[in-house]
Amino acid sequence: MPRSKKAELIRETEQETLSRTPGNLTEARRTFREELSYADQLRLAEEIVLTRGQELCLAYANVISLTFGFARKRSKSDPAKKILRRDVSVSFIVKRKWGEGQAVKGQELPKYLFAFWKVGRKRKLCAVPTDVEAADDVMQAEPLSAKSTALVSDPAGQIGVTGAITCVIKRKKRPLPYAISCRHVLSMSDVRHGKPGGGNPVSIYRGGGGALAVSTGIRGPLSGNRRSYSLDVQLAGILDGKEDAFRQTMLDLEITDYVRSNADIPRRFDIYRPPTRHDGESQRRSERVTADLVRFHYNRLLPYHQSIGRILHELLLEVRASPRTMKGDSGSPAITTDKTKLVGMLIAGQGDLSYLIPAWYLLNPVQYGPGRERERWKLLYV
Numbered sequence: 181m182p183r184s185k186k187a188e189l190i191r192e193t194e195q196e197t198l199s200r201t202p203g204n205l206t207e208a209r210r211t212f213r214e215e216l217s218y219a220d221q222l223r224l225a226e227e228i229v230l231t232r233g234q235e236l237c238l239a240y241a242n243v244i245s246l247t248f249g250f251a252r253k254r255s256k257s258d259p260a261k262k263i264l265r266r267d268v269s270v271s272f273i274v275k276r277k278w279g280e281g282q283a284v285k286g287q288e289l290p291k292y293l294f295a296f297w298k299v300g301r302k303r304k305l306c307a308v309p310t311d312v313e314a315a316d317d318v319m320q321a322e323p324l325s326a327k328s329t330a331l332v333s334d335p336a337g338q339i340g341v342t343g344a345i346t347c348v349i350k351r352k353k354r355p356l357p358y359a360i361s362c363r364h365v366l367s368m369s370d371v372r373h374g375k376p377g378g379g380n381p382v383s384i385y386r387g388g389g390g391a392l393a394v395s396t397g398i399r400g401p402l403s404g405n406r407r408s409y410s411l412d413v414q415l416a417g418i419l420d421g422k423e424d425a426f427r428q429t430m431l432d433l434e435i436t437d438y439v440r441s442n443a444d445i446p447r448r449f450d451i452y453r454p455p456t457r458h459d460g461e462s463q464r465r466s467e468r469v470t471a472d473l474v475r476f477h478y479n480r481l482l483p484y485h486q487s488i489g490r491i492l493h494e495l496l497l498e499v500r501a502s503p504r505t506m507k508g509d510s511g512s513p514a515i516t517t518d519k520t521k522l523v524g525m526l527i528a529g530q531g532d533l534s535y536l537i538p539a540w541y542l543l544n545p546v547q548y549g550p551g552r553e554r555e556r557w558k559l560l561y562v
Contacts, residue, residue: 202294208307215299219443221268224297245273249475251311269309277314321530325365326507341368344454344511346525352556361511363402363414366395382416392426393418404489433562438522438539447473449516449523453509471499501534513562
């Protein structure tokens with residue numbers, strides 16, 4: 181075959197491949213939107229992100245990550261404000277958004293991603309909608325601990341970090357309960373990285389008082405080594421005789437259940453952040469923040485203290501918080517609006533976006549390191 185004919189055949193074959201879709205787009209869109217339950221829509225979007233994320237990043241030079249959840253779009257009445265769409269979608273996180281006429285030929289992102297899903301007894305073609313988000317809008321979140329009159333102080337009482345306690349658990353065959361919060365709070369990672377994290381007296385300042393618990397060495401890994409996942413969670417042992425006093429500092433909701441999968445997470449829930457402090461004192465009531473689920477982020481990097489570096493989280497929940505979370509809110513519990521389940525723990529924020537570790541990571545002893553396979557933890561209250 182002449183070289184010119186061979187080149188023409190190659191070009192036409194490529195064009196045919198690029199122009200072909202696996203089926204009827206209208207029908208595939210309808211199937212995803214109308215025949216899949218909300219839980220199945222999330223599962224299919226999650227499967228695409230986990231199985232095709234790498235290849236799609238390789239295929240499109242502007243893409244750095246894929247997430248799934250709910251897209252955000254700018255309000256027509258107020259361009260500075262973004263509103264949430266209520267349809268499940270896959271989001272491309274890009275280095276920068278292109279303006280009109282700036283798209284690179286062959287690098288235009290698809291508006292839908294096709295995949296098959298079992299509906300009843302039949303596998304059907306689905307078209308999952310996509311969205312584009314600029315990295316600058318979602319990739320600059322930071323931990324929300326703060327140096328202040330402290331929730332956690334070092335043994336000498338010279339330095340401190342503010343944060344919140346997420347929940348209280350019971351470990352089997354242990355007489356006293358344990359509190360859960362962020363490791364970067366209970367180990368004071370921002371101010372004493374490299375020093376032992378256990379043994380920091382934990383004091384809850386709601387009108388004063390001494391130490392109610394002591395942080396332990398039971399904690400998730402927190403390392404800048406991105407070959408393995410980190411877990412920014414740590415336990416503090418409540419001191420003997422301080423159980424009642426400690427409980428008075430909590431919401432005191434007898435929540436003994438928690439979400440166990442992405443599909444269990446409601447679209448809207450509440451975050452209870454620490455009371456606002458005024459002149460060293462504080463309000464008695466925690467402040468409720470409305471959280472609207474935005475996206476699920478797998479393999480998410482967060483910048484921590486410079487001596488730690490960027491931490492790789494296996495999964496974080498991204499939510500839109502109103503009012504916004506702020507420094508000192510790390511560890512705040514997220515709870516369903518009916519106050520029956522723990523959703524997760526707040527660890528970071530950027531603008532009106534906040535990031536949480538899901539509850540099933542917090543309550544799974546295996547996540548804290550080897551040797552805990554036989555441990556059983558029970559959620560007592562929040």
